[in-house]
Amino acid sequence: MKRTILSGNEAIARGAYEAGCLVACAYPGTPSTEILENALQYTEINSSWAPNEKVALEVAIGASFGGGRALCTMKHVGVNVAADPLFTLSYTGVRGGLLLVVADDPEMHSSQNEQDSRNYAKFAKVPMLEPSDSQECKEFTRLAFELSEQYDTPVMLRSSTRISHGKSVVELGERVTGLPQPRLEKNPAKLVMLPGNARVRHPVVEQSLIDLSKAAATLPFNRIELRDTTIGVITAGICYQYVREVLPNASTLKLGLVHPLPFDLIREFAAQVDTLYVIEELDPFIEDRVKAMGISAIGKEIISLCGELTPGRLRSAFKLPQAEAAPAETLPGRPPNMCPGCPHRGVFYTLKQLNAYITGDIGCYTLGFMPPLSAMDTCVCMGASIGMATGVTKVVSDQEKKKVVAVIGDSTFLHTGLNGLMDMVYNNSPATVIILDNSITAMTGRQDNPASGFTLMDDPTHAINLPLLCKALGVKNIRVINPLDLEETRRVIAEEMERFEPSVIITNKPCVLINRADIFQKGPVYAVDSGTCSGCRACLKIGCPAIEWVPAGDGSKKGKARIDPLLCTGCDVCRQLCTFTAIGSVK
């Protein structure tokens, strides 16, 4: 058996390969993105990025209905977008096994909320598995496809940041063979969810969950581990590891299937231990149902509803001594920042200068919120910026309406921003939309999208023409600007903000991280002439990581700017801010 170290995401991709999966589809989202990026190495799987999670799931549903095994992956908030097909997919069931992987982000390391996806499993009536390490990620993925076909249901697998991005040792297996060849097969009574058909399907779904709950008591992924029986802990996922670390002598009921729960096994375990605990991150999902069975247990009385669990927090919950640690030092923070040369920087600088009210969106440009740019006023979810801008203009004065600007990236615009723009035109909102088109889905690590010109497989493909698309939606005022030209950027944004009808401004410079030489190349490096620099700090207002303030060192507030030649991309924006012509390119 080949042993290797894999992240949870790599192991899920491997599990899909071993399970004979034929199609994998996703929209990128931290911490789930690397599953598809790793599925790519298995040429037997057709892997693709979809414009959003709803489409990704629908592609997987189609593949399943065609008879192939299909994988769909997303981050927790992606399920909100994909919820519509999901809730009816449980009624239709599947042909080829269908696995929906959802990666939660307790502690919100890279998310706008920490919703607990287990609630979706119950709500949508879909079985859900929860692995505790990379080996289980692989095994549970294989198993999920089998359960999916056996119980005629989609199956969800819930990961979390610590599982998806944690690495551990995995033993690899072979790809299964002998699965039926996909082919068209009509079964409208099962796959056309008109009321008459759906009424027939609903009781089938309920019965199948009862059957699985009973079977789950004997399936190997749910297991009782008896040790000292004074304390018994029901747990799942990453929390199992923390329980084993902090309470090594406690008995555990380790759940691999968190929906439906194996009620018989829970009763059996509860009867064998003196005090029963339920240890889980976020919502009391298991705990509420254990208590509803009439079994007394301790859970959220000692474990927070918020944030992720850690060994230290678990130790505090059980009032165990903590290891002696050095006190935290007071140090300057190090928040993330837009890259040197990022084409978004000049736009946010300009919007701040124009005192705009900026409805923001999800992507690298959300970092426009950070000082010194401090140029973002709202951020709720993917695609929300445009609808919010329209909404704001419905209530404020005519003078204030002109201040409202929505800012959205190319990938986010195509994800769910498009509908907001339709509404804006349809209902004639006077707000201004800026599409920050950097030709990539940058925040999650440079994934291609329908406007970037390449597929996940790196094959060239049609790139959506954003100005033409906006024109087709009925936008009359469409301006394409070079965001690295501050004069042009300011003039065009000011003109469109003043205009009392819908307008779209599209920036046209690529992300500096794109490693395709024909799309992005660094320009000549810039430097500050220290003899000419007056120390006015104007160039520091864009917050470029390549520009550093060097104090004079005499205790005064004086100093000069310096450009780090290793970081500078030659974007030219700082030169345009320097009224003393102290900044220029190095020949």
Add this chain to the structure above:
Amino acid sequence: MNHRITNILLVGVGGQGILLASEILSEAAMMAGFDVKKSEIHGMSQRGGSVVSHVRFGTKVFSPIVPEGEGDILFGFELMETVRSLPFLKHGGTVVANDLHISPPSVLIGQEPYPDGLAERIRARFSDFLLVDGQKIATDAGNVRAANTVLLGVVSKRLSIPQEMWMEALEKMVPGKAVDVNKRAFLMGQEF
């Protein structure tokens, strides 16, 4: 609290190559026959933010994250980030730090100075402290970008992983044309 587990933290700034260094370390530990777990946060941290990677190895590892106060070795690629992560280290733990300052945004824009006396603050709490000029040694080895591998060489002297496993892990994880310079940087780190 399992004393057979070695707890290592690799800390620094996004973009410094911390993930690669922690992968080489994990790979070498696995080749040496240990159970290994590793955890870090990608995403926002890649945009120049603080990065903390946890590596744990031993006969059997449960939690992938090192509890505060239980780290054996703190392996810092940048000085201020090293000090920030000192609470992870156990009493009497080892600090191996790269003598490098990278200014965070507030320092870049002149809002506050980069803190001084950082090495002294580490030494005041941890006597087993090695301050390494990774950039200089890496430059001598042939490429300034191999500074991480220099530090890995320094750390390797404190770990029970055989030399051939380190070499094999470097060959496996480092891109082809950079292998030789990284091996040289690793060996020079071991001589530090």
